[in-house]
Amino acid sequence: MDDILLKKIKRAKGNIALSIGAILLSLFFFVESNRIKDGAHSVVSSKLFPRIYAGVMLVCALAILVNAIKAYSSVPKEIRDKDKLTKESIAGYGRVLAVFAVLLVTAIVYKPLGFLTVTPFTMFLIFIIIEKPEKRNYPLFLGLSIFCPIVVYFAFYYLFSNLLPMGILKPFLIQFM
Amino acid sequence: MEGVQLFGNGLSTILTNPQYLLLVVVFVALGILLGALPGISVNLSLILCLPMTYTMDSETAMTVLIACYVGALSGGLISAIALNIPGTTSSIATCFDGHPLARKGEAGRAIGVGILTSTVGGVLSYIMLILVTPLMASIALEFGHWEYFAIGIFCLTMIIDIAGEDVLKGILAALFGMVLACTGNDPINGSVRFNLGFRALDGGVVMTALMCGMFAVPEIMKLAYNRDDESLGRMKVEKFRGYGIGFKDYLAQWKNVLRSTLIGTYVGLLPGIGASSASLLSYTTAKAQSKNKDEFGKGSYEGLIASETANNACMGGAMIPMLALGIPGSSAAAILMNALTLHKVSCGPLVFSQSGDLIYFVFAVCLVSVVVMCVVERLLLNGYLKVLGAPRRILMVVVILMCLVGSYSSRNNVMDVFVFAIGGTIGYFLQKVHISSAPIILGFIIGPIIELNFARAINLSRGHWQDIFSRPITMIFLVVALLAFANSIRKTAKASKERRAAEAAAEKI
Numbered sequence: 001m002d003d004i005l006l007k008k009i010k011r012a013k014g015n016i017a018l019s020i021g022a023i024l025l026s027l028f029f030f031v032e033s034n035r036i037k038d039g040a041h042s043v044v045s046s047k048l049f050p051r052i053y054a055g056v057m058l059v060c061a062l063a064i065l066v067n068a069i070k071a072y073s074s075v076p077k078e079i080r081d082k083d084k085l086t087k088e089s090i091a092g093y094g095r096v097l098a099v100f101a102v103l104l105v106t107a108i109v110y111k112p113l114g115f116l117t118v119t120p121f122t123m124f125l126i127f128i129i130i131e132k133p134e135k136r137n138y139p140l141f142l143g144l145s146i147f148c149p150i151v152v153y154f155a156f157y158y159l160f161s162n163l164l165p166m167g168i169l170k171p172f173l174i175q176f177m
Numbered sequence: 178m179e180g181v182q183l184f185g186n187g188l189s190t191i192l193t194n195p196q197y198l199l200l201v202v203v204f205v206a207l208g209i210l211l212g213a214l215p216g217i218s219v220n221l222s223l224i225l226c227l228p229m230t231y232t233m234d235s236e237t238a239m240t241v242l243i244a245c246y247v248g249a250l251s252g253g254l255i256s257a258i259a260l261n262i263p264g265t266t267s268s269i270a271t272c273f274d275g276h277p278l279a280r281k282g283e284a285g286r287a288i289g290v291g292i293l294t295s296t297v298g299g300v301l302s303y304i305m306l307i308l309v310t311p312l313m314a315s316i317a318l319e320f321g322h323w324e325y326f327a328i329g330i331f332c333l334t335m336i337i338d339i340a341g342e343d344v345l346k347g348i349l350a351a352l353f354g355m356v357l358a359c360t361g362n363d364p365i366n367g368s369v370r371f372n373l374g375f376r377a378l379d380g381g382v383v384m385t386a387l388m389c390g391m392f393a394v395p396e397i398m399k400l401a402y403n404r405d406d407e408s409l410g411r412m413k414v415e416k417f418r419g420y421g422i423g424f425k426d427y428l429a430q431w432k433n434v435l436r437s438t439l440i441g442t443y444v445g446l447l448p449g450i451g452a453s454s455a456s457l458l459s460y461t462t463a464k465a466q467s468k469n470k471d472e473f474g475k476g477s478y479e480g481l482i483a484s485e486t487a488n489n490a491c492m493g494g495a496m497i498p499m500l501a502l503g504i505p506g507s508s509a510a511a512i513l514m515n516a517l518t519l520h521k522v523s524c525g526p527l528v529f530s531q532s533g534d535l536i537y538f539v540f541a542v543c544l545v546s547v548v549v550m551c552v553v554e555r556l557l558l559n560g561y562l563k564v565l566g567a568p569r570r571i572l573m574v575v576v577i578l579m580c581l582v583g584s585y586s587s588r589n590n591v592m593d594v595f596v597f598a599i600g601g602t603i604g605y606f607l608q609k610v611h612i613s614s615a616p617i618i619l620g621f622i623i624g625p626i627i628e629l630n631f632a633r634a635i636n637l638s639r640g641h642w643q644d645i646f647s648r649p650i651t652m653i654f655l656v657v658a659l660l661a662f663a664n665s666i667r668k669t670a671k672a673s674k675e676r677r678a679a680e681a682a683a684e685k686i
Contacts, residue, residue, distance in 0.1 A: 054356065092402035
């Protein structure tokens, strides 16, 4: 019995978070659409579709919110209190955010530092985050983190004629180009 | 009948000339290898081959490009099934049932079935095109902007249908994708929308970055969250024979295959709609017609066959607007058209009378490439399965690297790496609340089709939106869309009623 109600409370909480996010996003898009400048010749405004999408999004999000609140309040308080984040799930979310942080920092320093400087760190850090400490094979992680970006970099240059950012290694890499 | 004769000439030229056959085998294999790598799009594969064709004669050049195109499009199914990361947008619907099958340990069999049905879809589509090209092209010409708009709306209701048990969440997800697609320059007025003050976003959000992010990043985040879960460590790959499906079992799917081929070929004829819409339409139609509806999305071979048959059948159909109307339906078609132009073939209404030999030769290359793809991809599959049997955590980090590079290199814009990272993280948290990435990506693809065609139709009719009622094809699509939407709501209401009853029973206990 508790399992079904715990599932219900989890779903309700998730839906509340989702709907609040969607409401904020739809309001943001609605407000932002005021800044769109219209072209002179078209009958259809450039604001029309973004506003329709934002409006329908807002209505859907409100409907989800109302349903979720109803579902949440229908569950007895003692069951609601049982649904708490465990230590494992907090640590799990911590690792998820760590992966996000690694990817975000990669995006920030991708161009200034260069592909070959940044991606070995990105790969190595993700290896560390997703593998259990006792199962980490550091030499393998290090080898792959260095080998794969080098192969990809030169494959993209020589096969696809696509030069990935050289960054701080430009003086060295230019000799191979 | 002249077309059939020209096609026969083209076919005999390829089959009697070892040089063409060898080129087809080599470039189909190369296309498959590239297409199977997440982040390497069909366009990138074609760009790799394009410079090689500059010094070739037009027949050889088209052989190389078409073989690579066929291989790359088909290769996308491998990563879609095994990694849940569609190699191309046309493989999105393949993920719905392909990946659940891989999770059950049937990755090899599912890919085998995918290869076989892709071939059947492709071959049937080309035969259909050769026989009825003029008729199909004339029907396609009946489609104006209102009809495209209605198809967009129809596809939208299909997305909601595949989104799962909650219609509201499906709509929300599709709308999120559609709003994202509004970013950048408005296609009609040229006004910049939602660039958040970044000039780099003036060109909008690019599909490759969003798709790689939404599918690949959640997978790595799942591995990070479930670090202690040993079952995620390695993908189970079972042994299988042939293409994983018996002749009788496949024959039992003939209605599904034929319907999906028809949908794929016809949608392919409509410029700008694309293989992703074709496979989605085919998938939802198969689901609606199936006796085992509940199996769809949980690992149904019926669903896999529907999507893979349609997206390969679409490939043939897409050749017609490119060649006969000079309208490239996709960026890959634009590259092929560019190659034809380089070889002094002008695509357009006169192409069949001016360069009929070459055009039917292209059809013949397509047909041979599809058959060769069936053999070569099956031969390469064992090697792929060995790679996929590697520890998943190592495999996924390498995949993330490929996706990161793929996102950036689609237009050498660092903003796409941000889209990849942020879009992927949003995708992960949306999956936590049971919203999959597929409706977002499909909303992203279909949103511009709806907006662009609505704006064009209204502009052409000088603001008289009532013109829509004078278009029978449009009205049919809109009515069917409305019925499909009502059906989705009915199904959701029924499902939530059952869930509430179960919860109420639990509360009583």
